[in-house]
Amino acid sequence: MVAGDRRLGLVAAMALVVGNMIGSGVFLLPASLAPFGWNAVAGWIATTAGAMVLAWVLVGLTRAVPEAGGPPGFVSTAFGDTAGFFVSWIYLVSIWTTVATIAVAAVSYLSNMIPALSAEAFRPALAAMALVWVLALLNGRGLRAAGNFQVVTVAIKIIPLVVVIAIAAVLLAGGMAQVMPVDAVPVTPGSVNAAATLTLWALVGFESASIAARRVRDPAVNVARATLWGTALTGVLYLLVCSAIALLLPMDVAAASPAPFATFVERYWNPTAAAFVTIFAVVSCVGALNGWTLLQSEMARDMAERGLLPRWFAATDARGTPQRALLVSTVIASVFVLMNASRSMQALFEYLLLLSTSASLWLYLACALAAWHLRVSRPLAAMGAAYAAWTLWGAGIGASGLSFILMALGLPVWLWTRSRNARAALP
Template sequence: MSEPLNFRREKHAGVADGRLGLVAAMALVMGNMIGSGVFLLPATLAPFGWNAVAGWVLTTAGAVVLALVLARLTRALPEAGSPSGFVTAAFGPTAGFFISWIYLVSVWTTVATIAVAAVSYLSNMFPALSAQAFRPALAALVLVWGLALVNLRGVKAAGNFQIVTTAVKIIPLVVVIAIAAVLFATGKAQVLPVDAVPVKPASINAAATLTLWALLGFESASIAAARVRNPKVNIARATLWGTALTGGLYLLVCSSIALLLPMQVAAASPAPFATFVARYWNPAAAAMVTVFAVVSCIGALNGWTLLQAEMARDMAERRLLPKWFSATDARGTPLRAMLISTGIASLFVAMNGSRSMQGLFEYLLLLSTSATLWLYLACTLAAWRLRIGRVLALVGAVYALWTLWGAGIGASGMSFILMALGLPVWLWMRCRERI
């Protein structure tokens, strides 16, 4: 007797035959979006008051629109393989290379930054980690290479690890929402007055730009398209559902903390999640927030480690990087791309470990974050040119430009430096084709 259809679907929802099912692809999207930033963002947004709530609403809506554009492109052009593949299909290999390159550099710096953030949280639990200047960088390097080893075991190991860590990191978000719900139900909630901070378009734009940093990564399933089962269906669903769920959780969680904690307390807190839980529930439970923050960072680091190798492999298969990067081992893992990418990310960790280069690293991080916005803008323009979901593409392009403006002319404009870094590679690849 054949198995029931719903059972077959459930069995293949996670990771099987070396590819990610729907649940694993959603875990990749949500796990990469929910990293270290959400645990600090309420403090950053506290001075904005209700502007932050409006910013979250606009950011979540904008991210969902961009996710819809990616979903439409994936269904129309499954052979393109990735967001940068859509750009190549619309504007040619030159545009595809530079958008791919700037995004790849941003992934390398993201891996380094998440590792450093994880060590920062760990140092609260183990002060010896920060006792000497070199220890945080060394610990971050151990995390970077440890997660690389997990990914070298294959997509199945990385995917299952992502599912578990994503499930764990959602727990503190649900706890905060439950506490807020109890406060409202019992009438104990004292919400920040609307007029405590003037609601202005400029403030909403600034808050929305900050909140977007926490939602970066919804393109993760599209980047790893070659590792997703039934990509034409599962990538679209994972991207849309993962983005909507994460955006909804962020809206409820960050708004609850920013509006229920006194503004001065929230803004000054180095750990607003823990402060909220300690104030309205239990100090002992608040101590566990650090553990969840570490797990959140490690889960995000696992997902971004997968992406950095997949991005390099995808570029190599589209002849935007040397073919050497596309080689895979018996498990289907792009071994060379993983090792080289992890090595480059390690250099960024080392830069962060050097006090003399700290400012340079932070500036490069700001540029790389802005670089992700260029990928989103390029995908919306590609959809417009290819006549795929043009209304959504237009709205998405306007939103991407709006957030680029909110990021500041300096960060958005200077992100072209990252593109220029790829020029020698592009010229070398073109020379090799002519030989």
């Protein structure tokens, strides 16, 4: 899988893609999507189609400009380093918020087994912050340790997804459960858009192999396969599993559950199995947290190597781990958790989810525009740009506006970096 602790093979690259997507979303989103009814199903279909279009755009760019090294490099190639910096910066911010979001989701499921974790307002945030640091320590051991952990957790997390699909199939075949009527919640374009924005969180991460392309063996082949296969597999699983939970559970039960996946299994199977699902959910979240922790350090190092951050962040240890980038990123992710510690667990999850998603969308939009500018897969690039803009609108002015402000706040960092680079270039 890994050569000299420095390279990921196809299995590990696909595990990075699937593992980063199948994390907290499949286990917590049914509660957020339950009030949308069949709008959520339409949202899943739109999101999966949009993600596949964007995945094809990234694959086309990887083949057309392999020297760019990944999505931020595609933007720099098309529009220059300044545009490349701001898109890279907001994506790095999105990774920090994603790390925070997944840690909160893991604690939400842990609280199902350990109620004391959610007994007071600040406890979930403190527990999430502790989990962030545990995974940072694991990644500090090197790429081999993080890669092996990712493969194992992906294998484990798929088990409960298959279980839910099997339960739903038995229920529907035997007429033992009633699907929510289509007219229970009116299907409207606005509701589909809002649902699609929430569902996109579950597919954020399809770009993971492309972001880590420099750490993947034979990236021209393996990044393309990992991206397309991983996105398609995850999209189908999500559509089946989340739709089953949201449409078969009573709406009020699903919407009020802190662990809707476990609630579904307990209601239609038994409490013992539900307890095991909770364990699987925690493993799934921890596995995704591991993958995003790897990406946050790799992203910062890649920016430093391309001159978009000070070279200080590019330093690595004997195992090739960018310890400085990992340390700073983990501190910032912890700050995002603590900044919103007063929110309830579900509210904290949904707020960070929308912020992470809208922040990622700026990268997707920029890559689609870069593909159009570079004359790469232009029909798909146009579709991808339209989809990204549509979903940014669906995220709402609060989340999308804040993500834009966070992108603009990178200006002092960019000016500082350019100043350092200019001084370093002087004889």
